[in-house]
Amino acid sequence: MAATLIDGKAAAASLRERLAHVAGFFRASTGRPAALATVLVGEDPASAVYIRSKRSATAEAGMESLHHALPADTSQAELLALIERLNADPAVDGILVQLPLPSQMDAALVISAIDPDKDVDGFHVVNAGRLAVGDPAALVPCTPLGCLHLLKATLGDLSGRHAVVIGRSNIVGKPMAMLLLSESCTVTIAHSRTRDLPEVCRSAGILVAAVGRPEMVRGDWIKPGACVIDVGINRVPANEPGKTRLVGDVAFAEATEVAGAITPVPGGVGPMTIAMLLRNTLVAAHRRAGLQAPEGL
Ligand SMILES: Nc1nc(=O)c2c([nH]1)NC[C@@H]1CN(c3ccc(C(=O)N[C@@H](CCC(=O)O)C(=O)O)cc3)C=[N+]21
Numbered sequence: 001m002a003a004t005l006i007d008g009k010a011a012a013a014s015l016r017e018r019l020a021h022v023a024g025f026f027r028a029s030t031g032r033p034a035a036l037a038t039v040l041v042g043e044d045p046a047s048a049v050y051i052r053s054k055r056s057a058t059a060e061a062g063m064e065s066l067h068h069a070l071p072a073d074t075s076q077a078e079l080l081a082l083i084e085r086l087n088a089d090p091a092v093d094g095i096l097v098q099l100p101l102p103s104q105m106d107a108a109l110v111i112s113a114i115d116p117d118k119d120v121d122g123f124h125v126v127n128a129g130r131l132a133v134g135d136p137a138a139l140v141p142c143t144p145l146g147c148l149h150l151l152k153a154t155l156g157d158l159s160g161r162h163a164v165v166i167g168r169s170n171i172v173g174k175p176m177a178m179l180l181l182s183e184s185c186t187v188t189i190a191h192s193r194t195r196d197l198p199e200v201c202r203s204a205g206i207l208v209a210a211v212g213r214p215e216m217v218r219g220d221w222i223k224p225g226a227c228v229i230d231v232g233i234n235r236v237p238a239n240e241p242g243k244t245r246l247v248g249d250v251a252f253a254e255a256t257e258v259a260g261a262i263t264p265v266p267g268g269v270g271p272m273t274i275a276m277l278l279r280n281t282l283v284a285a286h287r288r289a290g291l292q293a294p295e296g297l
Pocket of ligand 1: 099121233267269274
């Protein structure tokens, strides 16, 4: 029996529709749109594509997209000066500095310069700390937030389930584990050094793969009926010469024969990441305006 396909594209579309209503409410109550400032340094083509989708999603939801494109040879001091201006600008609710940054920049230092209450990526150590201690003021990284949304939509209450997260990055693995813990899951964080990784994965009712290795998770690593969330977005050579295709961290064709439900790549977690960026921007905007954000946003 093939697994249920978790349609992230559809879930993201319906979330974005709801967010557009909230954005309209915000605009009507404050007389200004919620605004997201994006910063792109250099011309990495993949980053340019991602920024374009984020900007068009922002505008489509009735929010303002303020973009700053800086040349690849921008100094760190210049970037920090821009962040200071955006921090001080009352019309800016969210600041996103697209990663990766060019090599002359220290990404951790740049992120630490962002006002935590405008840090809609949730990458600032203050937001990581807030998430870790369960402070509702936390802005939570968009990708794990999107994964959690899909898990709850698929499974309902997650409490007591065993979740295995493969990957320990600050952007996905660690915050994902924190979110699952806050939902009362039993959480295992596995990684490249984990002994008997397939066996650990086989114990998971919820398996989140965020390692960045194409199709690493095989069908026989999956517990029958498990819910599998594939965070990987890996570009690999396609059958046709010169062409590429996207695959996840999970070998989809094998996994779908075993899992109860699974996200595809593309069309799974990726679209949810962008929807959650809009969500975080609206949350930040409401807080900054002293307004109560709608329940369940
Ligand atoms: N400061 C910062 N914040 C980020 O959130 C951030 C970043 N930097 N750097 C790059 C990564 C990557 N990322 C994605 C967002 C959407 C899709 C997405 O929508 N993917 C589609 C299609 C992808 C395609 O066709 O290439 C899908 O999975 O269906 C993917 C990846 C956000 N990132």
